[in-house]
Amino acid sequence: MRVTMNGYSLAVEDGGQGTPVLLLHGFPISSAAFSPIRAFIEEVGRLVTVDLRGFGASDAPPGPYDMDSLADDVVRIADHLGLERFVLGGHSMGGYVAFRVAANHRHRLSGLILIDTRAAADTAEGVERRRAAVATIAGGGRDAFLGAFLPLLVSPATQDRQPEVMELLRAIAAGIPNHVLTGCLEGMMTRPDSRGLLAGLDLPALVVHGADDAVMPLDEARALALALPRGQLVEVPDAGHTPTLEQPQLVGEAIARLLAEQL
Template identity: 40%
Template sequence: MTVQLHARDVGAGTPLVLLHAFPLSSAMWLAQREGLGGRFRVITPDLRGFGGSQLGADEPSIDAMADDVARLLRRLGLARVVLGGLSMGGYVAMALCRRHPDLVTGLVLAATRATADTDEVRAGRLRQAERLEREATVRVLVDEVLPGLVGPTTYRQRALVYGRVRGLVQATPARAAAWAQRAMAARGEAFETLRGLKVPALVMIGAEDVLATEDEARAMADALPNAELLVIPRAGHLIPVEQPDLFNQAVAEFTAALSRGAPG
């Protein structure tokens, strides 16, 4: 069965497609739709199984998620887009660049990594997937994943933001979360894809991120032929939720420069 993704689509102008983190949905991009929708066409899909998108019956695969996004863009009649992904969304974005490079005119990678999982991380994902399937609740994600999603500054000073993130995690369907964990555990490394990328890229990492590191972000920026690296202060893993103004400003400048540089 072909999965047709649900997507929020606001604004007009250069299309900017943002892929959400695990275990959230396109709801995490609220501040981007509000802050960037006045300048660009902001499209935020729910990846399969999350938000308003069906899970389907395919084997867990990041490549399948990337193909879903490519089908969505073609359905919307978009020939080329600026593509952004955070964490799991970054894995999907890199897979899309490998499988459908013709669709991407610029790439934003935030709080993600190009390496495959270590054995320890992979084992943790599979253990969580089994618990998600067995218990049919997302308690394991609230206990084990939620604490790493925001930095200490957000946890201490932005109670409303933390509460919103917690609510998004709690709203995640357990089956979709298990499927996505298995998909991420099975993915390979993406450095070859990055080295072959022919479009400009922006790599972002939160200064307080404990799930992805500045070294990993730098390794991606170094592999990309044309990339800028930004370290965002007082942000953990969810940069666009924790520091929306800084994230939006960086993405707006990047996208506007691409638009100016585009032929025609």
């Protein structure tokens, strides 16, 4: 399915029945990151996944790629599908987008799923890393950037035992235009701090985090779960920053339990 808005269209997949769950992928991936967990969720609810603007099968307009603009797309998709309230989930950058939806449309959310993401804004060091990445890509170093960054998205165990996961990540990233990569890097480094929202998000909230995440330490996920009034943490063993691809059964079953027991 394609949803058209403001002169561009986004690729959306919608399946299952029951409580609607809308999942947002991370950077630089696509909704293909959720394909291995789709069956688990659709057994108990309705799963909607979207390729954010510039990713996967969606159009890649010139911009903007800030988190609020991506969040606006998400709300338009929910409106198009008639989803008055829904569980919103986000992986990594998708979590940043989810927090912007929560900031501006809290009344639309019935639950949260936060996968290897954080509520805090970038540190000064993080901003400088993203600026350096933008400069590298703009200077013709796209392959060097992706070659260094993509291995950080999975655990060493995954790289050893599931080489097909790295192959998939490389294939997805290969299709993302440079202006989308740099636009999202700039959007992430200028995003607001969302920690002030957490105490007011009194709804079922599942925090899923790879135990071996090299991008965001597990301690951050523990703090995030504690800061949410109804936060629940699931630590995923032998997984890094992308547990939906690395340990799909564990992640899929955890989300299915949330839907069956709390929603």
